[in-house]
Amino acid sequence: MxxxxxxxxxxxxxxxxxxxxxxxxxxxxxxxxxxxxxxxxxxxxxxxxxxxxxxxxxxxxxxxxxxxxxxxxxxxxxxxxxxxxxxxxxxxxxxxxxxxxxxxxxxxxxxxxxxxxxxxxxxxxxxxxxxxxxxxxxxxxxxxxxxxxxxxxxxxxKELPVVDLELPTVVIAGHPNVGKSTLLRALTNARPEVASYPFTTKGINVGQFEEHYLKYQVIDTPGLLDRPLSERNEVEKQAILALKHLGDVIVYIFDPSEYCGFPIEEQMHLFEEILREFGEFPFIVAINKVDIADEEKVKAVEEFVRSTGLEPVKISALTGEGLEELKKRVIEIVEPKARELAKKIMEKELSKFRGEL
Ligand SMILES: Nc1nc2c(ncn2[C@@H]2O[C@H](COP(=O)(O)OP(=O)(O)OP(=O)(O)O)[C@@H](O)[C@H]2O)c(=O)[nH]1
The missing domain is CATH 1.20.120.1190 (Four Helix Bundle (Hemerythrin (Met), subunit A))
Structure with missing residues (x-):
């Protein structure tokens, strides 16, 4: 669109x-x-x-x-x-x-x-x-x-973001510097495009990838889902909630290495808030930077995530560890929508073809 x-x-x-x-x-x-x-x-x-x-x-x-x-x-x-x-x-x-x-x-x-x-x-x-x-x-x-x-x-x-509203969409969330854009780049092959977005200075990054001939869209949201919603004003909140009409699954990233500058307790707190706000969404939790993180911290985050009823995936967006598993989990959730879309496009093409006959 x-x-x-x-x-x-x-x-x-x-x-x-x-x-x-x-x-x-x-x-x-x-x-x-x-x-x-x-x-x-x-x-x-x-x-x-x-x-x-x-x-x-x-x-x-x-x-x-x-x-x-x-x-x-x-x-x-x-x-x-x-x-x-x-x-x-x-x-x-x-x-x-x-x-x-x-x-x-x-x-x-x-x-x-x-x-x-x-x-x-x-x-x-x-x-x-x-x-x-x-x-x-x-x-x-x-x-x-x-x-x-x-x-x-x-x-x-005119500055509204240009995104494909039909494609199955993965929204990446988490504190600044936890590795969101690194993950986006690792998941999508093309260089992601930056689209401007209200109330973010950096804009959102949009990338796409294909799996079994089906197309998916990944969106990284710097400045949006990286801080407690309670600290936002009403219009900012609305700009964030607009994502509900766009996303199909949220991938929430933890950085147990804490190199991002946010202690894990704070990351847990933000996660709980986003989980509450986007409750109707399927969530996948990725624990990133396992290549450098302290094992104890990784364990603590793992346990915390399990206590919310979710099973986390351990990854390193930098080395590629765990990314296959993460992708598999994402696709499990959004593949039906991708198939549906592919079918719709195919039918449109077919009817055009029939019209030409
Ligand atoms: N060792 C290691 N470093 C990582 C990993 N993932 C990201 N980083 C580093 O962490 C820093 C922040 O990563 P970004 O991808 O920019 O983080 P971000 O969440 O997109 O940050 P914002 O755009 O500010 O929200 C960069 O220096 C990355 O190279 C990882 O898996 N392992």
């Missing part, structure tokens, strides 16, 4: 748009030499000005409406993230007001063109055109706050 707001255009301010439209109209009028007498010429020139201003403004505004997806039509994952970044109510209101401006300007254009066509005095004709310009400027100034809001919204919404 692409960023749903990728096509949203830059939104000009009222003054920028007025300037653009008026200049375009002047250019068109000066290049236009209609046939006929003085009155006919004036009528046609002014009509061209009115029509050009109306077209430029409406095209610009309509482009915003056409290229902005309805938030409620988006997948839940994106809806949650949109809500952390913009006020959905305000966003919709601003779009509605832009729509109102398009319609109103269209009506004004019709009315002024009609009057211009019946007017005989060139001075009055010019006056009608000026009156139209004035009304357009007023309308655009009236929605100026909306235009500015939409442009700001566009700038943040």
């Amino acid at each position: 692409k960023n749903p707001f990728e096509k949203m255009p830059t939104v000009l301010t009222a003054d920028e748009l007025i300037d653009k439209a008026f200049r375009r109209a002047e250019r068109a009028a000066s290049a236009y030499n209609p046939p006929g007498g003085k009155v006919a010429k004036a009528r046609q020139r002014e009509e061209l000005r009115v029509r050009t201003v109306s077209n430029v403004v409406r095209d610009n505004l309509r482009k915003i409406l056409d290229r902005t997806p309805g938030v409620s039509t988006l997948p839940k994952f994106y809806q949650e993230l949109v809500d952390t970044l913009v006020d959905r109510d305000q966003f919709h209101k601003s779009l509605a007001r832009v729509n109102w401006a398009v319609k109103t300007i269209r009506n004004l254009e019709q009315r002024h063109v009609e009057k211009i066509r019946f007017e005989r005095d060139p001075k009055e004709i010019a006056k009608l055109r000026r009156a139209f310009y004035g009304r357009v400027a007023d309308i655009l100034h009236e929605i100026d706050d909306d235009l500015r809001y939409l442009n700001q919204a566009r700038n943040v919404l």
